[in-house]
Amino acid sequence: MLLVDGGLMFRTFFALPPMTDPKGRPVNAVYGFVSMLLRLLATLRPSHVAVAADSPVAENRRAVLYPPYKANRPECPPDLAPQFALLREVLAALNITVVGVRGYEADDLMGTMARMAEAEGMEVILLTGDRDAFQLLSGRTAVQYVKRLNQTITYDVARFVTEWGILPSQLADLKGLAGDASDNIPGIRGIGPKTAVRLLQQYVTLEAVLAHAHAQPGKLRQRLEEGREIALLSKRLATIDRHVPVSCTPGACALDLDLDTGAAVFEELHFRSLLPSLRRAMA
Template sequence: MQESNRKVLLVDGMALLFRAFYATSYTGYIRKTSAGLPTNAVYGFIQYFFDAINTFKPTHVICCWDMGSKTFRTEQFADYKGNRGDAPEELIPQFDLVKDVVEAMGIQNIGVIGFEADDCIGTLATHLRGEAEVFILTGDHDMLQLVSETVKVVIMKKGKLNYAVYDLATLYEEKQLTPSQVIDLKGFMGDTSDNYPGVKGIGEKTALKLILEYQSIEGVLLNLDKLPKGVRGKIEADLDMLHLSRDLATIRLNAPVRCELTGCAWRIQLETAKNKFEELEFGGLVKVLDGHPSVNEDVFSV
């Protein structure tokens, strides 16, 4: 049974880290330690992280990560995310560093080779949603397919403390879509960011019209004879890619990850966190740790 006072924040770690890197490096200045280690993305990550903690006040927190560029999706479609260049040189050492900081604070890092952070988040959200209210913190609109009665998706928007929080009602009100239709929409229109094409010649406007009229990909395919000749021809010519694109867009809910509530209670390991911040010359950030439950306080029952 769900406990009303239990609130899990699932953090899309890469989304926060990349956002923090670009938000703090566009001027050309990169924050570094006195030894020359770049830390701007990690510093910004901590700020974004605590902004979300203070806004949504979770009782439990988990941070999920991609574990390399090769996943089951690149095996299905070799060009998946193939349009993305190499990460900036100053960001590369911060991939491991941010996980060290998260661990030092006492938060679980979760990721599994062969799957994306999205799949870990989807799996954990599905597993935990019966025990707690789940909030997914991300910048990725693909996550909207995970919205349910007890799962909300928090999209980080431009600017500090600027969030769009989606539940079932908000998703339908703003986009006229159900969570499963988010996936089918991507099947038709593809995703330029993730570099899969969908049906050639069908963009977002036509894809949305098809979904709104016929509810799903299956509904469209059952009514091909009712479609304009041009649209029908495009779909028939690209059926295999339509189904592949929908599969690539589908977040997996069965990744080999698990975290019980007892293992992810929001409690700061105050001393190790402070030591890590000081090691990285983040002295000004130590104050963000104040006022949060620490491992020495029995604040929440799990």
């Protein structure tokens, strides 16, 4: 099963020059997203596919828990915002499932669907530009990390451990200690990734690190003791929810691309150059 992060629309929007359809609507993000998706469908040949859609940050359960969450990010560009609804229309025409639940982020939806797909015996690939998804790596789930629009890097558990020095299941613990500036997750002030990795290699979990704060020297002990509550909150913010009440199952997301309706919507949007990619994805 291929699970796709709808947040990749931001990547495609900034990677491509402005484009409009015959109605004057901006479409560059949709074009780039669909192009990337069709290329991966032709390469990976998944039996099941779903695209996970984010909720607005203001409705995000993490922002309710911690209002500064992602508050450091700029507003969605006005030419990008209307393209999310247009993407849903295009995916519907292609007969590709979109999963979205109010209050949850795309990685929560991918985590939930991946858990369910694994339980059904499926192998799972996550297509995303969000490193948070690395915590979902397992013997059955891999990540195609989008570095650039036309470049992905495949991560499995072994590659992650080699690069990060911890297990995928420890990623939220790492962010609990060191934070994550990209999401405005604070972590403990004065503790960086190297120290966090060293502590997790010794104690495994954030909770165990905090329980052994007294065994640490000087400043580190003080930081761990004073930062306990913010560290636990940061871990909670960084942890993907794998039990979201989604409305569909992986088994209901069988890939069955519709050439006729897909070609019609491509013609309407002047995406004619994507027709060969659609045919290759169906071959």
